[in-house]
Amino acid sequence: MFKHLAKDIPASIVVFFVALPLCLGIAVASDAPPFAGLIAGIIGGIVVGAISGSQVGVSGPAAGLAAIVLAAIASLGYEKFLVAVVLGGVIQIVFGIARAGVIGYYFPSSVIKGMLTGIGIIIILKQIPHFFGVDKDPEGDFRFNQPDGENTFTEIFNITDSIGWGSTLIAVIALLTLILWSNVLSKKGKFFTLIQGPLVAVVLGIIFYALTTGKSLEISSLHLVNVPIPDGINSFIGQFTFPDFSVIGMPEVWITGFTIALVASLETLLCVEATDKLDPEKRITPTNRELYAQGTGNILSGLIGGIPITQVIVRSSANIQSGGKTKMSAIIHGFLLLICVVLIPVVLNMIPLSVLAAILFIVGYKLAKPSTFKAMWDAGLKQFVPFIVTVIIIVFKDLLWGIGVGLALGIVMTLYQSYKNSHFLHKEDPDQGGPRLKMTLAEEVTFFNKAAIKRELEELPEGTQLELNITKTTYMDYDIIEILQDFKQKAINRNINITLVSERGTLKDPENYFQFFEQEKLHLSDNQRNIS
Known part of the structure; x- marks a missing residue:
């Protein structure tokens, strides 16, 4: 001093x-x-x-x-x-x-x-x-x-x-x-x-x-x-x-x-x-x-x-x-x-x-x-x-x-940024099977991202081949899973095929998104324990 x-x-x-x-x-x-x-x-x-x-x-x-x-x-x-x-x-x-x-x-x-x-x-x-x-x-x-x-x-x-x-x-x-x-x-x-x-x-x-x-x-x-x-x-x-x-x-x-x-x-x-x-x-x-x-x-x-x-x-x-x-x-x-x-x-x-x-x-x-x-x-x-x-x-x-x-x-702007950055949509050149789209979800996807994801899904054209990549996602709210679950029936009616790409591999159109993500969370937890 x-x-x-x-x-x-x-x-x-x-x-x-x-x-x-x-x-x-x-x-x-x-x-x-x-x-x-x-x-x-x-x-x-x-x-x-x-x-x-x-x-x-x-x-x-x-x-x-x-x-x-x-x-x-x-x-x-x-x-x-x-x-x-x-x-x-x-x-x-x-x-x-x-x-x-x-x-x-x-x-x-x-x-x-x-x-x-x-x-x-x-x-x-x-x-x-x-x-x-x-x-x-x-x-x-x-x-x-x-x-x-x-x-x-x-x-x-x-x-x-x-x-x-x-x-x-x-x-x-x-x-x-x-x-x-x-x-x-x-x-x-x-x-x-x-x-x-x-x-x-x-x-x-x-x-x-x-x-x-x-x-x-x-x-x-x-x-x-x-x-x-x-x-x-x-x-x-x-x-x-x-x-x-x-x-x-x-x-x-x-x-x-x-x-x-x-x-x-x-x-x-x-x-x-x-x-x-x-x-x-x-x-x-x-x-x-x-x-x-x-x-x-x-x-x-x-x-x-x-x-x-x-x-x-x-x-x-x-x-x-x-x-x-x-x-x-x-x-x-x-x-x-x-x-x-x-x-x-x-x-x-x-x-x-x-x-x-x-x-x-x-x-x-x-x-x-x-x-x-x-x-x-x-x-x-x-x-x-x-x-x-x-x-x-x-x-x-x-x-x-x-x-x-x-x-x-500051909080509102952060939430807006989170809303924008919840996913990345990449559009490939369409082929005979319809347009191919890849949607990669962020590391954390919460209910703040519901509107953005729901809007993108609703705007998909008929016959789309959608690849949903969640390999980087470590947390996902059930609100988002519910959106995917609700979208499943609409996808069938609109001839939209969904493929999930995750840590455990690729899965064609799972019957139950809730069960899939529960298993995915367990898989991620096992990986984290192995890393520790």
Whole structure:
């Protein structure tokens, strides 16, 4: 864990500056106290980071849960909601014990890439108003339709109404600094690798704010990081909220807890899958251990007033792109959140949100590169369609809808491909005995293939000599056998002769297809035992 501190420490600083406004913004978007988001970020970094088996994943409050948390707080009240968060953590640990961590592996690669790209696009779109210093909505409010009647695009189109020139100027300077640092200076020496561009951009932002205060380019407090500033120990402790366990028997609390556990686990597992794909060293995260870690984090977060935690792709990708190598990066970022919230909240409140928007522009671009769209298009429609649908629905609806629809579409396309590939029909030149056709069935033929096979059989012309080859077939549903059995009488009436070619040889028009395939299955089983 300590071998790569030279890379983990700079990466942790970048993740800290990305996580800080997101922790605050997601809490506000969830109608929770801002301090609750910081609690979740600190626990997600220190506790979950320490327990997790992921080397580059970073956990904290997630935008994907904001709508659920918002509804739960409105329905239950905050203290009762915290009980649901604790229960959700316990249920996640039960999921881990039940070895439910494999669920994430059943999502197609096209959907995972669509999720990453969609999140990247959302990050860029949501940061455009911040970049120009005009957006009053909380950072991390990733919903397309906003409570104020606006949506993502109308907010962007209304930028020209009230551009904050100070915010815009320092954002442009920060963005140019980041590009220069990444593409030029980082290759010039070790100093430019150790000191990361985002840190320089933030320092420039603080200096700019200090120099322009009271002048025409002054940045409004609405467009600065807003960390709560305690007056003392008592004031700091007073920011914590504790759950009301007297309501633990309420069904609504348990339903909310289970919903949080299910959605948080699914979002975490998908982020783990995506993060593992981004990891340059291609390490594999133990998913059941990740559920233990997330469950433990949510229990502790709920006990002291925090909102739910998941592994978050925005922070994780920022960690990877900044050179993070081990879990120390996530842990250190958690300590940085804790130290800064306690010791230097005044300095943090001097950071312009437009500078953080410039940093997130780079993160979003790396997730949604144009080359990704080209690569998915080149991979064919089976990959591109689920990918692009996932992207569109994530941008215009939300993360879980996008993943769900993308997965459903991927399954439909797979079934359609299975429908097409159930058999191969080869037509020979007709002779005096009528046309000769050879139909070779696939390795596995299921009820999904019924329509295709039945259609081909029904369209055979009278007098056809049909050779049905099942030498490659290791599994056949009884639905298919029934089709052949039903077709037998029709074949006689239409003067169609059927020859079966199997592992055991060639058989002319068997009397009973059921009996034939039972014997064929026994024959294949004997062969498999002999091979073993």
